[in-house]
Amino acid sequence: MGISAEFSATFERARSRLRAVAFRMLGSAEEADDAVQECWLRASRADTRAIANPDGWWTTVLGRVCLEMLRARQHRDETPADTELLEESFARDETPSLEDEAVRAESVGLALLVVLDTLGPAERIAFVLHDLFGLSFEDIATIVERSPVAAKKLASRARHRVRGKPLGSAAELAHRRQVIEAFLTASRAGDLEALLAVLAPDVVRRADAGALRPATPTEVRGARRVAEETLTNTGRARFARVALIDGTPGIVVAPRGRLRLVLEVDVAGDRVAAFNVISERAHLRRLRITVLAPGS
Structure with a gap:
């Protein structure tokens, strides 16, 4: 008309x-x-x-x-079928043409976009x-x-x-978040010394096969080995934010707001004691992911 x-x-x-x-x-x-x-x-x-x-x-x-x-x-x-496709998605999402979208995602809250995608x-x-x-x-x-x-x-x-409903006191949640944020900051910066400072000496990194490059062990132990491996994943760290995973602070990795990985993080004292990297679609669907309240 x-x-x-x-x-x-x-x-x-x-x-x-x-x-x-x-x-x-x-x-x-x-x-x-x-x-x-x-x-x-x-x-x-x-x-x-x-x-x-x-x-x-x-x-x-x-x-x-x-x-x-x-x-x-x-x-x-829309989830990559294998590790190579997963890595390609991170590489594509780092191109300058997506800067505008990254700003918008940050203004909404990347973790919120992830949770909205589960609704x-x-x-x-x-x-x-x-x-x-x-x-x-x-x-x-x-x-x-x-x-x-x-x-x-x-x-x-x-x-x-x-x-959602967080587990633990507000003070405990805030402390865990602070430790995890320090880990993410060091990861994004590629700062080996800062990573070693925030990882426990006997830290353990576990992961399902879909989250790993070929021939990478599903379990790595020791701060230096885990830190050095983390330095190879700075692209992923760019899209990582803290969220509640089954009521406990952890990490979601979500380029363009679409969930790719979850890291379940154990904190002991002021350091990361262990983390488990999850990429399997069925496992991700079973997780209860919620956003942290402001100031938590």
Whole structure:
């Protein structure tokens, strides 16, 4: 039917906001752009003359588009099938063209993107639109095609999965996080001495075969051996953030916000005593990953 100049102007004013909403719902800048473009295409096929609230209309259409994209994503396996593909994904994700997306992921919280990716499509839409953007459950209900009460339950269920329930006191969580952050900082910097300072002398690194390069042992012991191996993984460390793994601080590695590895970390005193690297898809699905509360 065509879009009037007046209605087109409402789209241009809303474009940046729509892209921000889509990014948080989809976790990908490229897919967010696609979703916003699809909104425009749907508007070109609709009768927009009687729309009294253009901003609300754009948001509703965007929500439906993102819901469809999330449902389609469920049918695709986006996890690398082997170690070589895993390493290639880290190499690709280090290219300068992704700097803009890295900034956006950091602004949302990379760990949050990982947790959102574990939610069902409708749960994710309800949580993002209500908790992050303040949309009413009445409006969300029209997007997910549920009642307002059901939409509220979706968001509540998602909120519980996002925040989870940490194990241990706040002081203990803060201490464990501090030690793990020190390990990550040294890993990203490629600082051998800093790694040796934060690793226990008898530290143990265990990993499933899918997380390792060919001929790499599944278990390595001793601070120097573990530190030297860690220095070969600075690319992975760039995409690593602290999160709660089954209620305890650990590490998620997620280029573009898509989970690739989890590190279960044991802390003893002020040092990392052991960590277990997990890449197997079935194992990752069984883990309860949640975000740390601010200041934890």
